[in-house]
Amino acid sequence: MGVSFEDFAPALAGKDVDDVVILGGGLAGLFCALKLSPRPVTVISNAPIGEGASSAWAQGGIAAAVSEQDTFEKHRDDTLVAGVGLCEEKIVEQMTREAGDRVRDLLSFGVPFDQDLEGKLQLSREAAHSENRVVRVRGDMAGRAIMDSLIAAVRKTPSIRILEGFMGESLMGEGRYVTGVLARKRGGLERLAFPAHAVVLASGGIGHLYGVTTNPGEANGHGVAMAARAGAVIADAEFVQFHPTALNVGKDPAPLATEALRGEGALLINSAGERFMEPIHELLELAPRDIVARAIHREVTAGRGAFLDCREAIGSSFEDRYPTVFAACKDAGIDPATQPIPIAPAEHYHMGGVLTDANGRTSLDGLWAAGEVASTGAHGANRLASNSLLEAVVFAARIAEDIQGLMPTPRSAYWNEMDSEPGLPSQRNSEERDAITVLRETMRRNVGVERDAEGLRRALVDIGKAEASCHRVSIRNMMITSRIIAAAALKRTESRGGHARSDYPDTDPKQAQRSYVKLNEVNTIANAAVEAAQENISGS
CATH class of the missing domain: 3.90.700.10 (Succinate dehydrogenase/fumarate reductase flavoprotein, catalytic domain)
Structure with a gap:
């Protein structure tokens, strides 16, 4: 059934390895790479950088308290209210306090934010903000303009090496220490192993696990599954914003x-x-x-x-x-x-993801995470509008600052291991396309805007059936992340923020705390759902 974390544990002693490998060519990944300059960095991107990034599709902008009448405290408080009791207050305070500096960073990279004739940033207001504080580009083009500017800056930075058209499949590691990334050439079987002193997951969100989404096709939840398979803690997975x-x-x-x-x-x-x-x-x-x-x-x-x-x-x-x-x-x-x-x-943003601290460190040594794949606690149960791009740049910068003391000796090496599952690619692709269709409809119908226990258990059963016909690690990653979300949603027996249970419509003050799961617990919940379904069939 493919590779595991322990299958790829190269002995790094005495070998040349990359300083930093960043998986993801969106806003978080590129901003982190630029902040790490001149330290050598390899950025691995599923699509040409920027093209498959949800960041480029963002129409709103970046929230930042940069006007004279606004303060980071007001921004902090608005964020805490939107998060319905689950935000990490210190994280929110750090993020909102640093927002102005990160906007100035983006201006220095050439982002053409809207300004008035006096050169002051033009600001607009979005839902649940108490002040006009959203920095935009031509009304609804902020994401594209930010990415275009960062891509131009990255292309001109010699310390940043870009590898486009490779999909991250697995983390390499030994014990709890992550030692690199295994990536597969998109559309083929060729794999490359990238040993690294530091790995940054910036692989984006989960949109295309759902039948209706605003996100690009590359938002498949791969990073969450990769980290979970390696033993990382996943936080707040049930909170999905539509x-x-x-x-x-x-x-x-x-x-x-x-x-x-x-x-x-x-x-x-x-x-x-x-x-x-x-x-x-x-x-x-x-x-x-x-x-x-x-x-x-x-x-x-x-x-x-x-x-x-x-x-x-x-x-x-x-x-x-x-x-x-x-x-x-x-x-x-x-x-x-x-x-x-x-x-x-439509599915729009995942508040959950790989648990990180204030510096983007995950529960695994050598692994950081930034952007939508991460769960910093900044959003709680419901993200405040235009805080997503802000979170990406704030924590990408913090990760860059945290990563230090590594030898700048970039190197990539071919990995000869190939997919071991039999079957012709055309046959396998057809089976997997059908499985993805089933998955997305299952998530839309049973793990969507409103959920209940029966539908969530049905989702876990159907995801398991769909996964049985999947051969490629990348497709199984989609199934794993979907199972994590459904299991976490089944565990939380209340409605709060982006998680709405029609069978538990009220918010329960006793559950005003973040959720944490690892893959073994998720699999236990899924197996129980399968056993219950089998008992119902035999009983009828």
């Missing part, structure tokens, strides 16, 4: 209608033209994302539909102010200046 306003036009990934539209006054209505948020929350359209997502989900499932009405708030200026959303609407045959936009919730 963006309320993805365009409901049948596209995969689903185009995103940025929250800034509601910040500008766009309304949420159903097919009858009713503003359905009025009886639900005092902040109406700007209520926390989990509340808005559930309200929209219920309108859609009830057959009333849900729409974002921008006609009065944005109107004819839509194309100039929000070109990305406008293009997506036009491509679907919708004129957002004159027509309400059909919307539905």
Whole structure:
């Protein structure tokens, strides 16, 4: 059934190894590499750097208290409120305190943040923020502009070596010490081993474990599974954020209608033209994302539909102010200046991931994690809007500062081990495509916006069946991460933030604490679900 952590434990003594290997070519990975310069770094990216990164798709921006009337304390407090009691307060304070410095770093790398005629940053407000503090680029193009600037800086930095088109499959290691990364050439069987003194996981999120997501296809949860297989602690895996306003036009990934539209006054209505948020929350359209997502989900499932009405708030200026959303609407045959936009919730961000401390260190020696793959405790049960890019750069910088005292001798070596499973690639690919389809539908249906025990147990059973036909380590990684999320969701018998249980609809003060699991516990929970299903079949 493939490789294990212990299968790859090279003796590093006396060998040339890379200083640092970073798995992931998104914002966290590239920012960390630049901060480590001139220390030699190898960045391994599944796709050409930037292309497969969720960071590049971010329409909002970076939250930072940089205006005269704002303070990091206000930003901290807003973040803590959104996290529904599960944020690590010291982590949040560090992140918000350092936000201004990281924005200035990005400006130094050439990011063209919106500025007024006096050169001051133009700021906007998003849901649950008490001040205008979101730094943007042309309304909805921050992610793309940030990534373009960082990619240009990385290409000009000789200490950074880029390896594109290789997918991380396994961590190499000995005991609890991570000693490198094993990567497979995308679309083939060729593998490379990258021994390293330090490994940084920056592999992104879990979006494409779900049937409806706003994330690129490369967001497959591989990093979480790699770390879990190596014995790392996974935290808060049950907390998945669903963006309320993805365009409901049948596209995969689903185009995103940025929250800034509601910040500008766009309304949420159903097919009858009713503003359905009025009886639900005092902040109406700007209520926390989990509340808005559930309200929209219920309108859609009830057959009333849900729409974002921008006609009065944005109107004819839509194309100039929000070109990305406008293009997506036009491509679907919708004129957002004159027509309400059909919307539905879509998987958007994972608050959980590999447990890290304030410096990005995981529970395994030699392994750091940053970005969406990590769980720092900054987001708690529900991420505050535009804190994701901020968290990525803050902790990428902290990791770079933490990694020191390593010999700068970059080296890569071929690993001759190949997949040991029999079968023709075409046959295997067909089986695995079917398994992925089953997985994504299972996660959408049973581990989505609202969950219950029966559906979560069914998900664990179905994920196990799908995994049985998977041969490649990369596909099994998707199954493992999905199983972790479903098992963690089954363990938490309450509703809180991005985790909503219809059979436990209330928030339980006794469960106001973060969750931690390792893979052996997840497998025990999954096996119990399978046994229960078998007993039900035999009993009937």
